[in-house]
Amino acid sequence: xxxxxxxxxxxxPGTSSFADFLADQAxxxxxxxxxxxxxxxxxxxxHGTTIVAATFAGGVVLAGDRRATMGHMIAQRDVEKVFxxxxxxxxxxxxxxxxIFELTRLFQTELEHYEKIEGTTLSVEGKANRLSTLVRGNxxxxxxxxxxxxxxxxxxxxxxxxxxxxxxxxxxxSEERGFHAVGSGAIFARGSLKKLFREDxxxxxxxxxxxxxxxxxxxxxxxxxxxxxxxxxxxxxxxxTAEGGRRLDEAEVAAVVDRMxxxxxxxxxxxxxxxxxxxA
Amino acid sequence: MSMxxxxxxxxxxxxxxxxxxxxxxxxxxxxxxxYADGILFASENPSQALHKVSExxxxxxxxxxxxxxxxxxxxxxxxxxxxMRGYSYDRRDVTGRGLANAYAQTLGTIFSSGGEKxxxxxxxxxxxxxxxxxxxxxxxxxDGQVADEHGFAVMGGQVEVVAGALASADVAGAxxxxxxxxxxxxxxxxxxxxxxxxxxxxEVAVLxxxxxxxxxxxxxxxxxxxxxxxxxxxxxxxxxEGSVEESVEPGRASTAPxxxxxxxxxxxxxxxxxxxxxxTTGEPPIAPPP
Numbered sequence: 001x002x003x004x005x006x007x008x009x010x011x012x013p014g015t016s017s018f019a020d021f022l023a024d025q026a027x028x029x030x031x032x033x034x035x036x037x038x039x040x041x042x043x044x045x046x047h048g049t050t051i052v053a054a055t056f057a058g059g060v061v062l063a064g065d066r067r068a069t070m071g072h073m074i075a076q077r078d079v080e081k082v083f084x085x086x087x088x089x090x091x092x093x094x095x096x097x098x099x100i101f102e103l104t105r106l107f108q109t110e111l112e113h114y115e116k117i118e119g120t121t122l123s124v125e126g127k128a129n130r131l132s133t134l135v136r137g138n139x140x141x142x143x144x145x146x147x148x149x150x151x152x153x154x155x156x157x158x159x160x161x162x163x164x165x166x167x168x169x170x171x172x173x174s175e176e177r178g179f180h181a182v183g184s185g186a187i188f189a190r191g192s193l194k195k196l197f198r199e200d201x202x203x204x205x206x207x208x209x210x211x212x213x214x215x216x217x218x219x220x221x222x223x224x225x226x227x228x229x230x231x232x233x234x235x236x237x238x239x240x241t242a243e244g245g246r247r248l249d250e251a252e253v254a255a256v257v258d259r260m261x262x263x264x265x266x267x268x269x270x271x272x273x274x275x276x277x278x279x280a
Numbered sequence: 281m282s283m284x285x286x287x288x289x290x291x292x293x294x295x296x297x298x299x300x301x302x303x304x305x306x307x308x309x310x311x312x313x314x315y316a317d318g319i320l321f322a323s324e325n326p327s328q329a330l331h332k333v334s335e336x337x338x339x340x341x342x343x344x345x346x347x348x349x350x351x352x353x354x355x356x357x358x359x360x361x362x363x364m365r366g367y368s369y370d371r372r373d374v375t376g377r378g379l380a381n382a383y384a385q386t387l388g389t390i391f392s393s394g395g396e397k398x399x400x401x402x403x404x405x406x407x408x409x410x411x412x413x414x415x416x417x418x419x420x421x422x423d424g425q426v427a428d429e430h431g432f433a434v435m436g437g438q439v440e441v442v443a444g445a446l447a448s449a450d451v452a453g454a455x456x457x458x459x460x461x462x463x464x465x466x467x468x469x470x471x472x473x474x475x476x477x478x479x480x481x482x483e484v485a486v487l488x489x490x491x492x493x494x495x496x497x498x499x500x501x502x503x504x505x506x507x508x509x510x511x512x513x514x515x516x517x518x519x520x521e522g523s524v525e526e527s528v529e530p531g532r533a534s535t536a537p538x539x540x541x542x543x544x545x546x547x548x549x550x551x552x553x554x555x556x557x558x559x560t561t562g563e564p565p566i567a568p569p570p
Contacts, residue, residue: 106367
């Protein structure tokens with residue numbers, strides 16, 4: 001950077017996508033553009049695990065546990081895997097921790113860049129599709145064990161409801177009805193939410209069911225961390241409504257976790273689903 | 281074979297400066313005021329889509345007068361530069377000074393290169409800090425000069441008239457409503473009298489350091505402006521900008537005016553304006569040999 005002048009490419013009219021601009025100007029800054037030796041490298045780097053999302057009457061909740069694992073080791077116990085990307089959108093990602101942070105930053109910048117250049121925000125589908133493209137850019141890495149699987153939750157102001165989008169490693173996106181989970185403990189979290197989810201829940205009930213689902217995931221999956229009461233490390237819970245998104249502060253999540261743990265002292269399996277009446 | 285006439289470098293630069301200045305003076309003014317909680321930008325701009333004031337980054341805003349296509353180009357380049365720097369380093373490493381420097385180099389190079397026409401723009405780059413003492417307001421001219429402004433600044437249109445009205449109001453460090461009222465009054469002030477600009481024709485944005493989010497830039501909606509400004513008497517829209525071009529019937533192309541219009545640097549008639557004098561001696565120019 002010896003020439004302080006703006007490079008010609010900066011002044012060229014064209015794309016309002018930051019990722020496209022980077023691909024043109026500084027491709028080495030994009031996560032998917034690095035050469036990798038062949039083989040499976042999944043045990044060499046920390047991996048983030050379970051992310052859960054559920055909609056409720058006035059919005060959507062996105063939550064994630066705090067553990068990162070490297071093979072059989074716990075790499076970090078207070079990692080953050082759920083991030084706001086703009087006022088009405090948040091993402092949570094499972095997979096290679098380093099790429100989670102990089103992809104999140106890229107996605108955040110992408111949306112902000114578009115907003116500033118175009119003077120308007122992208123539609124919820126537009127955001128979901130942009131994330132698809134960014135995940136697809138990481139395909140070669142994913143095939144070598146360094147995958148990132150995001151989930152996006154957003155409040156759609158036009159339709160007046162919370163929405164959840166899930167992705168696979170090739171960037172294929174699908175909109176989920178009601179709730180979804182990704183990551184190593186996702187099967188257990190999804191099974192738990194299947195029994196707990198109600199469309200008409202209020203925000204507090206939805207938060208409780210999501211925290212329960214993360215606990216159930218941690219109960220069965222060694223790579224998912226449960227609430228660490230001694231160190232006061234609790235799941236990250238992000239709630240998005242028509243008023244915008246906010247991350248619940250530690251005290252709020254602690255209160256939910258304490259209520260859940262108190263109930264689990266007598267019923268370790270958690271809330272019990274009601275059976276339809278069985279005839280005698 | 282024809283020989284080109286010799287034109288002294290002084291005359292060349294003066295011609296280019298006059299050309300740029302003419303273009304900038306045609307538009308309406310943009311006012312920037314350092315108020316108690318940050319920096320306020322105000323302009324009379326009836327268009328809701330073509331902005332003169334915009335966000336560049338968390339704490340940095342951009343305002344411009346002159347040719348829209350040229351300053352829009354610079355704005356997008358600024359957003360790209362800021363986002364790229366923030367992405368490869370950190371959000372805190374994007375500074376208004378760095379951006380102003382890049383703009384200055386770009387404008388300066390274009391101005392002094394013979395091949396391109398100089399940009400007919402003037403820019404403000406404002407940055408809010410943690411306290412009012414850390415706020416910075418840069419003003420960049422068409423030739424790449426940078427000035428560090430304090431209190432308030434005006435560019436474009438009738439600069440002296442508007443700046444005079446603001447200077448008497450003592451706005452620096454005032455609360456938002458007072459700073460806004462003074463800025464809007466100054467924009468409506470002309471030598472011929474004062475005009476109340478309707479809120480729908482105002483484009484106002486602030487960099488507000490008290491906002492809890494990292495992005496401090498916020499546009500003030502007409503409803504918010506009405507609340508802040510209070511009762512001001514009957515409002516009156518301004519005549520269309522660039523009156524010669526826009527007085528043409530809608531739907532018809534503009535025709536070349538038959539008389540020279542000093543406000544229009546692109547007209548082909550050169551009757552009324554005397555040729556430029558020699559910049560060093562002040563003597564009228566010598567007519568080229570026949």
